[in-house]
Amino acid sequence: MSIPISRRDLIAATAISYQRILGANNRIQMGFIGVGNRGDQVHDGFLEHGDSVTTAVCDLRDDYMDFAVKKSRATPTKFKDYHKLLASKDVDAVAIATPDHWHALMMIDACNAGKDVYVEKPLSLTVWEGRKMVEAAERTKRVTQVGIHRRSGKFLKEAVDFVQGGGLGKVTVAKGFHVQNEWPNGLGKAPDGPPPSEAEWDQWLGPAPKVPYNRNRTYYNFRWFYNYSGGQITNFGVHYMDMMRWLLGKESPRAVTAMGGTYAIHDGREIPDTCEVLWDFDDVLMVFSQYNANGATPTGKPAEMEIRGTKGTMYLNGTSWEVVPEKYTETLFGARTPLDRVTEKSYNPSKKATIQPKLVKGSADTAFHARNFLDCVKSRAKCNCDILTGHISTSNTLIANIALKTKSHLQWDGKAEKFTNNEAANKWLQYKYRAPYKLG
Ligand SMILES: NC(=O)c1ccc[n+]([C@@H]2O[C@H](COP(=O)([O-])OP(=O)(O)OC[C@H]3O[C@@H](n4cnc5c(N)ncnc54)[C@H](O)[C@@H]3O)[C@@H](O)[C@H]2O)c1
Structure with a gap:
């Protein structure tokens, strides 16, 4: 039995057939939607990598877009309407950092336009929106990364x-x-x-x-x-x-x-x-x-x-984790009888403390998360925080x-x-x- 193809699926399939085939040596053409507070940080994270080139920016504010254009290596096109950015053949993937109530619409439109998507957290405003986003990514086979950057x-x-x-x-x-x-x-x-x-x-x-x-x-x-x-x-x-x-x-x-x-x-x-x-x-x-x-x-x-x-x-x-071993002391036993005290004499706390203290330092900078996204756009592998992971959290x-x-x-x-x-x-x-x- 043949399954009818919806108009939406046809548009998505046509958009995807326009896509460039990206190899390890290609630069990824990035479009940034929402370049305010977080959008600027995410843009910086991508600019750390020589294989990311900003070809388009979109925001409601000209001053924010001008700021983003100035720091880009290329001269990105400015858009006030994100649909126009999504229609551009010079954009392989988008990073969305608009307020939460815009994430679902923009992310699903981006999938349907054949763009891979980095989208900020929280993924959605409602559980239903998040589920629709997961379905859109699966249907259009998009590489997705949710901006929960600790994952990288x-x-x-x-x-x-x-x-x-x-x-x-x-x-x-x-x-x-x-x-x-x-x-x-x-x-x-x-x-x-x-x-x-x-x-x-x-x-x-x-x-x-x-x-x-x-x-x-x-x-x-x-x-x-x-x-x-x-x-x-x-x-x-x-x-x-x-x-x-x-x-x-x-x-x-x-x-x-x-x-x-x-x-x-x-x-x-x-x-x-x-x-x-x-x-x-x-x-x-x-x-x-x-x-x-x-x-x-x-x-x-x-x-x-x-x-x-x-x-x-x-x-x-965000920059360290530390392990403090449990201390096993007499107080663990709470109320005791005099007889218990005798038994406790043979109790050796050091034998019970089986782990060592530990301090590990590091960084979960957004640039690592951007790196992982760029790699996955090329390899088509699953990102560290793909859409389903971001949706569940x-x-x-x-x-x-x-x-x-x-x-x-x-x-x-x-x-x-x-x-x-x-x-x-x-x-x-x-x-x-x-x-x-x-x-x-
Ligand atoms: N991963 C993190 O650690 C982290 C940190 C901060 C913010 N965020 C997330 O980033 C998102 C944005 O937060 P923010 O603090 O940058 O907010 P913000 O208000 O500073 O920036 C949002 C930008 O989106 C633009 N915008 C709004 N509607 C638009 C539309 N229809 N078309 C185009 N542009 C539009 C605004 O003009 C603004 O510049 C939020 O979802 C937030 O949760 C994530």
Whole structure:
């Protein structure tokens, strides 16, 4: 039985047939969509490599595009409309670093245009969008990299090997922390008002609901508003969730719950300034804590993550990881009878401490992640953080936001991508795009 070919598949197939066949010696022609804060960093990461040439840039702001053009080796074409960049035959692959609510549309359009895609984290605004992105990449056979750049840090791969080799014993708790004191003003209060350009504001909003312009919602600050972002749970949290599940070889949790609110900062933001998320992964508990407090983490170590095993604890951040062996002391025994004390005399703590302290330093610079993407564009191999890996990590953080919003303890079926104990919560897995936007 023949399967009817849809018009969308035909467009994708035609676009893909235009593609250049790239060999190891070719330079990859890159188009950058969104060259603001992160887009500029990603551009720098690609510029480190002689086989990446910037042929196109796209942004709503001319000043950002001019800045990107100036630092490029070639003279890239500037586009305000990303569709035009995607139509260019001088672009082999794109890097997308627009706000989260634009990722799905742009990434899927890029796949359909036959471009390989590096797309920033969090992958999507909803679980449904992320699933559509995975399907698009598979259908069009695109090479994809999600900007969870720790995945390309060699020293972090060593941490994974250490933990998976049993270095910490049985790990039962993994925690990620985002500690930042935004008191007293936060974003500051900004009134709604006329946008600098009505057309630009409309394009910035894209599929999100039409609301009055407010400068606090736009450049960089969109992170504090749910129509464009999942807040710090998906912003920083996705880096930590991804690292924790890489370390522990986990995919989706069986349950999630969260609590928190805007306790200290009252600047009109929608996301919490304080929260605690718990994910139940069967035999390990993962935690994300966001505190509006001073810079030191609760670990007392300069760590973003803390992995606790029966033999020791690992503290990780973007430039180092450290192992502190468990100390076995008398206090482990708690309340004791006088007879227990006699037995303890033969107890030798040094025999029990089976691991050595360890400090490993390194870098997870974005340039390594860009390198991996460029290599895979040529070899067609899977990137270190391909779309499915990024989707699972992002989904785990997105469902935490749903638990927070619905004040629930949610059972999650990671295969079906549905909650099994709360139908109302399932409604948050997607949202209705503003017309005329539709996910292709
Ligand atoms: N991997 C990391 O460590 C990391 C770090 C920071 C940000 N990020 C991610 O990067 C993304 C962007 O964040 P940011 O801080 O750079 O925000 P930003 O506001 O500074 O930059 C976003 C850019 O996208 C442009 N843009 C918006 N809508 C557009 C459209 N329709 N067409 C073309 N350009 C458009 C804006 O003009 C802006 O220049 C977010 O998803 C964020 O989570 C990742």
